[in-house]
Amino acid sequence: MTKKLLLIDGNSIAxxxxxxxxxxxxxxxxPSGLHTSAIYGFNRMLDKVLAxxxxxxxxxxxxxxxxxxxxxxxxxxxxxxxxTPTELSEQFPxxxxxxxxxxxxxxxxxxxxxxxxxxxxxxxxEEAGDYQVVIVTGDRDLTQLTSDKTTVQVxxxxxxxxxxxxxKHVEEKLGVKPSQIIEIKGLKGDNSDNYPGxxxxxxxxxxxxxxxxxxxDNLYQNIDQVSGKKLKEHLIHDQAQAERAHTLxxxxxxxxxxxxxxxxxxxxxxxxxxxxxxxxxxxxxFLAKLSVDDQDHADDQxxxxxxxxxxxxxxxxxxxxDEVTFHLEMSEENYHTSPLVGFAIGQGDKWYVTNxxxxxxxxxxIDLLTSKTIKKNVFDAKRTYVGLYRQGIxxxxxxxxxxxxxxxxxxxxxxxxxxxxxxxxxxxxxxTDEEVYGKGAKRHIDPQSPAFLAHLVHKVKAIDALHDGxxxxxxxxxxxxxxxxxxxxxxxxxxxxxxxxxxxxxxxxEGMGSKFKERLAEIEQTIFQEAGEEFNIGSxxxxxxxxxxxxxxPILKKTKTGYSTSVDVLEKLAPDAPIVQNVLDYRQISKxxxxxxxxxxxxxxxxxxxxxxxxxxxxxxxxxxxxVDPNLQNIPVRSEEGRLIRQAxxxxxxxxxxxxxxxxxxxxxxxxxxxxxxxxxxxFKNGEDxxxxxxxxxxxxxxxxxxxxxxxxQAKAVNFGIVYGISDFGLASNTGIxxxxxxxxxxxxxxxxxxxxxxxxxxxxxxxxxxYVETIAHRRRYLPDINSKxxxxxxxxERTAMNTPIQGSAxxxxxxxxxxxxxxxxxxxTRMLLQVHDELIFEVPDEELDTVKQLIPSVMDSAxxxxxxxxxxxxxxxxxxxxx
DNA sequence: GAGATCAGCGCGT
DNA sequence: TTACGTGCTGATCTC
Numbered sequence: 001m002t003k004k005l006l007l008i009d010g011n012s013i014a015x016x017x018x019x020x021x022x023x024x025x026x027x028x029x030x031p032s033g034l035h036t037s038a039i040y041g042f043n044r045m046l047d048k049v050l051a052x053x054x055x056x057x058x059x060x061x062x063x064x065x066x067x068x069x070x071x072x073x074x075x076x077x078x079x080x081x082x083x084t085p086t087e088l089s090e091q092f093p094x095x096x097x098x099x100x101x102x103x104x105x106x107x108x109x110x111x112x113x114x115x116x117x118x119x120x121x122x123x124x125x126e127e128a129g130d131y132q133v134v135i136v137t138g139d140r141d142l143t144q145l146t147s148d149k150t151t152v153q154v155x156x157x158x159x160x161x162x163x164x165x166x167x168k169h170v171e172e173k174l175g176v177k178p179s180q181i182i183e184i185k186g187l188k189g190d191n192s193d194n195y196p197g198x199x200x201x202x203x204x205x206x207x208x209x210x211x212x213x214x215x216x217d218n219l220y221q222n223i224d225q226v227s228g229k230k231l232k233e234h235l236i237h238d239q240a241q242a243e244r245a246h247t248l249x250x251x252x253x254x255x256x257x258x259x260x261x262x263x264x265x266x267x268x269x270x271x272x273x274x275x276x277x278x279x280x281x282x283x284x285x286f287l288a289k290l291s292v293d294d295q296d297h298a299d300d301q302x303x304x305x306x307x308x309x310x311x312x313x314x315x316x317x318x319x320x321x322d323e324v325t326f327h328l329e330m331s332e333e334n335y336h337t338s339p340l341v342g343f344a345i346g347q348g349d350k351w352y353v354t355n356x357x358x359x360x361x362x363x364x365x366i367d368l369l370t371s372k373t374i375k376k377n378v379f380d381a382k383r384t385y386v387g388l389y390r391q392g393i394x395x396x397x398x399x400x401x402x403x404x405x406x407x408x409x410x411x412x413x414x415x416x417x418x419x420x421x422x423x424x425x426x427x428x429x430x431x432t433d434e435e436v437y438g439k440g441a442k443r444h445i446d447p448q449s450p451a452f453l454a455h456l457v458h459k460v461k462a463i464d465a466l467h468d469g470x471x472x473x474x475x476x477x478x479x480x481x482x483x484x485x486x487x488x489x490x491x492x493x494x495x496x497x498x499x500x501x502x503x504x505x506x507x508x509x510e511g512m513g514s515k516f517k518e519r520l521a522e523i524e525q526t527i528f529q530e531a532g533e534e535f536n537i538g539s540x541x542x543x544x545x546x547x548x549x550x551x552x553x554p555i556l557k558k559t560k561t562g563y564s565t566s567v568d569v570l571e572k573l574a575p576d577a578p579i580v581q582n583v584l585d586y587r588q589i590s591k592x593x594x595x596x597x598x599x600x601x602x603x604x605x606x607x608x609x610x611x612x613x614x615x616x617x618x619x620x621x622x623x624x625x626x627x628v629d630p631n632l633q634n635i636p637v638r639s640e641e642g643r644l645i646r647q648a649x650x651x652x653x654x655x656x657x658x659x660x661x662x663x664x665x666x667x668x669x670x671x672x673x674x675x676x677x678x679x680x681x682x683x684f685k686n687g688e689d690x691x692x693x694x695x696x697x698x699x700x701x702x703x704x705x706x707x708x709x710x711x712x713x714q715a716k717a718v719n720f721g722i723v724y725g726i727s728d729f730g731l732a733s734n735t736g737i738x739x740x741x742x743x744x745x746x747x748x749x750x751x752x753x754x755x756x757x758x759x760x761x762x763x764x765x766x767x768x769x770x771x772y773v774e775t776i777a778h779r780r781r782y783l784p785d786i787n788s789k790x791x792x793x794x795x796x797x798e799r800t801a802m803n804t805p806i807q808g809s810a811x812x813x814x815x816x817x818x819x820x821x822x823x824x825x826x827x828x829x830t831r832m833l834l835q836v837h838d839e840l841i842f843e844v845p846d847e848e849l850d851t852v853k854q855l856i857p858s859v860m861d862s863a864x865x866x867x868x869x870x871x872x873x874x875x876x877x878x879x880x881x882x883x884x
Numbered sequence: 885g886a887g888a889t890c891a892g893c894g895c896g897t
Numbered sequence: 898t899t900a901c902g903t904g905c906t907g908a909t910c911t912c
Contacts, residue, residue: 440887440888441886441887441888539892540891540892540893541891541892559891559892560891561890561891561892562892564892565892565893566892566893566894567893567894587893587894588894591893591894591895592895595894595895596895624897631895631896632896633895633896633897634894634895634896634897635895635896636895636896637895637896638895638896639895642895662897667897807897810897836896836897837896837897838897839897
């Protein structure tokens with residue numbers, strides 16, 4: 001029987017894992033302060049490779065130290081590298097402990113790198129005959145070891161994503177044989193290992209030369225045949241360097257390793273040691289997996305038992321009379337337009353699956369899905385509802401929406417993928433779509449493959465398996481009402497809004513577009529004349545060169561890659577040079593053109609001249625919705641030129657009106673209510689202008705009449721700032737006052753609104769104790785950084801603690817209003833079209849206008865009872881533009 | 885040369 | 898060094 005030897009390049013994988021999780025490093029620490037990111041990433045990689053390869057023998061090789069036979073030969077080898085961060089180096093001893101607990105040996109050899117150990121053992125195994133060898137590394141140089149018996153897997157960006165190299169694959173990708181990789185490296189050198197090859201020879205040239213000559217030796221023997229005079233000169237001049245680079249790049253396959261192949265047997269996890277280790281590292285998900293694996297191994301096989309659904313056996317679906325789990329698979333993200341590729345349905349241990357969406361029209365399937373008594377468990381109710389609705393099937397009685405529940409339990413790390421969410425909740429017997437279908441351009445769904453059907457079954461099984469536990473968690477969070485009364489209901493309200501869509505007049509947009517095009521061409525010419533040369537105005541880099549190098553305008557702000565050219569900078573520079581104002585105009589118009597004219601035209605549906613956005617219900621950290629394809633929550637309104645875009649948004653029937661109602665200052669009203677600040681509440685109860693009142697209070701004026709527009713503007717900035725948890729620095733830069741003044745404003749604000757001051761202190765204290773904050777409806781946001789040692793992270797978490805209950809409660813309120821609204825207008829012709837955070841937009845026939853003028857605001861302002869009144873303002877007109 | 889990802893920018897509440 | 902988002906273009910990296 002053949003054995004399979006897995007050889008892992010410990011250092012390179014640890015490095016990759018560490019840098020893959022670099023930004024999240026502070027989240028990966030155990031209670032004693034040890035960083036654990038590299039250990040975590042390494043273990044994820046191990047899990048994957050052990051599962052995929054099922055090796056019989058395994059070794060992890062490490063570098064022994066800084067000096068090796070290569071540094072003796074060339075002192076600068078790997079010179080100039082930054083010192084390994086202590087956050088990583090402190091992890092190595094524990095990493096080795098992990099590897100041993102997983103039943104795997106580690107090995108290192110003085111004077112040699114891990115590469116050489118791996119090369120040597122791979123060679124021994126190949127010579128022994130009955131081995132297959134798999135090498136896992138982060139370093140593509142090791143692909144020189146591929147052969148018909150040895151494959152090399154190189155980690156891509158993350159650590160768990162591996163690309164497999166066989167000799168064929170190496171040749172396809174690099175254009176040369178594996179053994180010729182060292183010839184390439186000899187010619188071009190290696191920047192990261194800090195040794196040069198031949199000057200002016202890069203990838204392209206090196207490959208060409210190696211394809212022509214095979215080896216460097218042969219190249220120099222036939223140097224006369226090299227085409228290109230300069231190239232030849234460089235080759236001759238750098239011959240010694242090339243030969244040295246060749247040697248440095250060559251993996252030593254005869255290193256004096258002292259372990260033998262028969263010492264490498266893979267022992268499997270030592271559960272006791274591993275449990276102890278995971279506990280010390282704080283690896284909850286791995287701990288969960290340990291226990292799940294224990295239970296699951298038995299039913300791994302039984303697991304993939306399913307029946308392929310057909311017209312013949314569909315009657316068997318009648319056995320489900322109580323509840324059923326259902327998943328509708330679509331090949332694309334946009335469920336309004338995506339093809340349907342299959343579905344799975346079942347419960348308990350009876351699972352049916354098909355790649356034929358036509359079976360949705362089978363009466364037994366329809367009866368099940370539309371039954372008002374049989375409960376349905378799904379992942380993403382809105383998506384499923386819309387997908388079925390397109391087939392004329394109205395999904396009814398959704399019980400468990402795994403996506404939605406997962407989002408409510410924890411808004412961070414949520415995902416639209418069943419597998420990913422399942423893993424998050426400790427269920428591992430399902431793959432992610434990316435694992436099964438691939439990603440990006442390589443993504444491909446093959447509905448004919450058995451893997452496809454199995455994947456769908458695993459998905460429904462995951463949903464079924466997590467149903468009870470996640471509902472319990474929801475209850476433990478006191479979030480069941482949030483789920484049942486708000487989120488699951490709003491999902492269907494949103495579905496209908498999306499399906500209904502809003503009509504967009506393409507001709508209006510096209511008219512605007514051609515005007516913009518002319519105007520852009522004009523301004524462009526002016527700018528080129530002023531600059532004295534042509535360049536790409538849309539490139540901040542090129543623009544920066546022109547403005548700050550050629551024209552020598554003062555550099556007011558920098559970004560991490562160069563000069564800042566953002567509006568606030570350009571506005572300050574505009575008086576200095578006319579070109580700047582032209583750039584600002586150009587920017588404004590090209591934004592309108594690309595994002596709104598061209599962008600919207602692209603997504604108008606040809607059949608109904610409408611756009612059908614998708615509201616993402618499970619994305620934001622605060623409970624707001626977001627909108628995509630197209631985003632209808634950022635249609636211009638502030639500048640008149642931009643606002644004209646709204647003329648293209650029209651009712652879907654002639655003579656109807658676009659009707660818009662928005663909450664006035666909902667966030668400040670929420671603030672007044674939850675802080676229980678009497679002064680702020682009084683202002684709202686008395687119907688005062690809140691910004692004027694704030695100005696009067698903080699500037700100590702006798703009455704609101706004394707407040708000048710400038711003072712009101714400043715007070716408004718403070719009000720906003722408080723909602724966002726601003727600092728004096730931020731307030732100063734925002735309003736153009738000094739930092740000291742800003743500090744005084746904030747002090748005065750807290751004196752006048754003491755309830756607000758107390759709230760900001762209390763909520764941060766709550767967050768420190770509980771690690772989360774909540775909205776009125778018990779929507780929860782975790783703040784893991786609230787006790788961070790990093791000032792920036794901690795400050796951010798503190799601001800979030802103040803803002804999220806405000807912004808999130810406002811989101812709760814409008815969602816409740818929308819649910820009530822859908823019910824209030826259900827027998828009318830009026831349709832609710834859009835939600836823009838504090839605003840609802842409708843289309844209304846003339847005969848209902850008088851009714852909705854009363855009805856809509858009253859539904860909105862009665863959505864919830866606060867300690868202050870909610871105020872709603874309405875506008876209408878023949879287009880969205882005119883609803884002002 | 886195409887595709888993926890990052891950076892900068894600007895649109896909304 | 899003020900919260901939450903989408904999406905465009907260009908630059909850069911990767912294959």
